[in-house]
Amino acid sequence: MKTNMIRTVIGVVALGIALPVLAHHSGGMFDDKKEITVSGTVREFQYTNPHSWLLVDVTGDDGKVTTWGFETEGPSTLTRAGIRKSDFTPGTPITITANPMRDGRPAGTWSRAIRTSDNKEFSPRGGFVVK
Amino acid sequence: MNRKSVFGFGMAVAAVAVFAQAQAQGIGAWVTKDANWTASKAALQALGERYATSDALFDALKQAANGGKPLSFPQLAQPAYDWTGIYTRTAGGLNYDPDLPPGPPNPSGPASARLTPAGLAVVKAKAEALMKTGGEFDPLSKCGPPGTPRWFTEPFLKEYVVTPGQTLLINEMVNDIRRVYTDGRPHTSEADAYGSPNGDTIGFWSGDMLVAHTKYLNSGQYQRGVQPNFSDQVNVVERWRKVNPKTLEVDVWSYDPANLAKPWYTRQSYSKLSNDDYNLRIRYWDCGENSNNTIIEKDDGTSQFKDFSFVPDDAAASNDEAVKKAAKAAKP
Numbered sequence: 001m002k003t004n005m006i007r008t009v010i011g012v013v014a015l016g017i018a019l020p021v022l023a024h025h026s027g028g029m030f031d032d033k034k035e036i037t038v039s040g041t042v043r044e045f046q047y048t049n050p051h052s053w054l055l056v057d058v059t060g061d062d063g064k065v066t067t068w069g070f071e072t073e074g075p076s077t078l079t080r081a082g083i084r085k086s087d088f089t090p091g092t093p094i095t096i097t098a099n100p101m102r103d104g105r106p107a108g109t110w111s112r113a114i115r116t117s118d119n120k121e122f123s124p125r126g127g128f129v130v131k
Numbered sequence: 132m133n134r135k136s137v138f139g140f141g142m143a144v145a146a147v148a149v150f151a152q153a154q155a156q157g158i159g160a161w162v163t164k165d166a167n168w169t170a171s172k173a174a175l176q177a178l179g180e181r182y183a184t185s186d187a188l189f190d191a192l193k194q195a196a197n198g199g200k201p202l203s204f205p206q207l208a209q210p211a212y213d214w215t216g217i218y219t220r221t222a223g224g225l226n227y228d229p230d231l232p233p234g235p236p237n238p239s240g241p242a243s244a245r246l247t248p249a250g251l252a253v254v255k256a257k258a259e260a261l262m263k264t265g266g267e268f269d270p271l272s273k274c275g276p277p278g279t280p281r282w283f284t285e286p287f288l289k290e291y292v293v294t295p296g297q298t299l300l301i302n303e304m305v306n307d308i309r310r311v312y313t314d315g316r317p318h319t320s321e322a323d324a325y326g327s328p329n330g331d332t333i334g335f336w337s338g339d340m341l342v343a344h345t346k347y348l349n350s351g352q353y354q355r356g357v358q359p360n361f362s363d364q365v366n367v368v369e370r371w372r373k374v375n376p377k378t379l380e381v382d383v384w385s386y387d388p389a390n391l392a393k394p395w396y397t398r399q400s401y402s403k404l405s406n407d408d409y410n411l412r413i414r415y416w417d418c419g420e421n422s423n424n425t426i427i428e429k430d431d432g433t434s435q436f437k438d439f440s441f442v443p444d445d446a447a448a449s450n451d452e453a454v455k456k457a458a459k460a461a462k463p
Contacts, residue, residue, distance in 0.1 A: 024274065024304075024418065025426045026355060026434045028266020043441075048421040050274075050304070055441050067441040069423060076288050076303060079410055103435070103451035105442055128286060130221055130402045 081127030159195035179394035185366035199335025211339035250390030266433030274418035362389035
């Protein structure tokens with residue numbers, strides 16, 4: 001899949017509001033003032049505690065494939081958000097938006113993802129809504 | 132008298148009135164969280180302050196309940212004791228006191244906590260470090276339990292199991308269970324006591340309220356950000372009640388002479404989650420099952436991911452010296 005990477009600087013958001021409640025670590029390694037959006041195919045959905053990781057293969061303009069990792073909440077919070085392991089089987093084409101790592105590694109914290117096949121949006125942060 | 136003073140005086144008068152009402156009803160009376168909550172909360176804070184120690188408050192509550200009444204199995208069928216279901220914290224985020232508004236942290240700590248000079252110094256140091264580095268290191272990153280009283284604040288699933296002899300207070304995260312013994316046993320003796328994350332908890336039933344006392348706790352912090360620390364001298368008195376079919380509330384008084392000049396009263400709340408499709412289940416929480424979640428504490432006190440399985444060479448990909456250092460140390 002062709003790379004479609006957009007780097008967008010968004011407004012300053014107060015510390016502790018922009019990032020989700022992270023189970024076992026501070027979110028300081030993510031840049032809450034930036035969002036990136038990439039398109040690719042799911043390599044693996046690691047549905048684990050305390051955090052899950054969605055690994056996505058992204059093909060660059062030069063044809064090189066980079067695996068990106070997107071951290072999100074653990075299984076129970078994802079379940080509350082309506083995100084199941086079967087929603088992102090290997091090979092699923094998606095476009096995902098995240099706050100990127102500050103240190104340059106290809107990773108970020110998952111804000112929202114759109115599954116290409118049905119244009120359905122998945123937002124893990126909805127998992128903290130009490131309902 | 133300025134507006135602030137008038138407001139303060141009015142609050143004090145209202146708190147005295149609520150406190151007097153509680154006294155008239157007996158100190159063991161449950162106070163509903165309603166439109167008068169600010170005054171009611173002040174009265175509950177005053178109730179805690181009336182006793183020098185958590186033991187004294189717990190004993191007074193027990194005396195007010197005439198020693199408490201054992202719970203029977205038939206009673207468990209009554210709605211007040213049916214705490215079944217899966218719950219989560221109703222509100223609060225990273226604030227230990229859920230009444231405090233979300234947003235940028237107060238550099239002097241939570242407004243409702245009366246800190247000792249040492250406790251305040253800790254909070255201010257945290258605020259300065261956060262301002263300077265933008266990050267922090269949470270001891271939970273080492274996969275240990277939050278410990279009580281932080282236990283109240285964790286935002287994941289909770290479950291409660293009420294039996295006549297003990298009530299289990301279950302936090303999904305790291306399979307963290309607190310046991311409240313209500314079979315009449317006393318605390319472990321001082322001579323045999325040892326500290327642990329959730330300490331030693333005994334309790335009794337006062338009508339439909341579960342009153343509990345916890346001591347022999349380890350030190351920790353109430354939450355991340357600029358929440359205070361608690362020492363291993365912290366003791367906690369709790370009073371749980373099912374206030375409606377979907378909500379459990381608990382009065383919590385924390386006593387900690389090292390960090391708190393006065394006991395810290397808060398009302399915590401847990402909401403029962405809809406689970407009509409039964410998909411929501413509490414399962415074993417293995418904090419170490421995914422190496423991508425391994426966190427290192429940096430020299431500046433902040434956090435960083437150690438090593439990603441999906442990055443071929445983390446040291447080359449990262450501009451963080453801590454990652455490069457960790458990669459070098461990991462080489463045989």
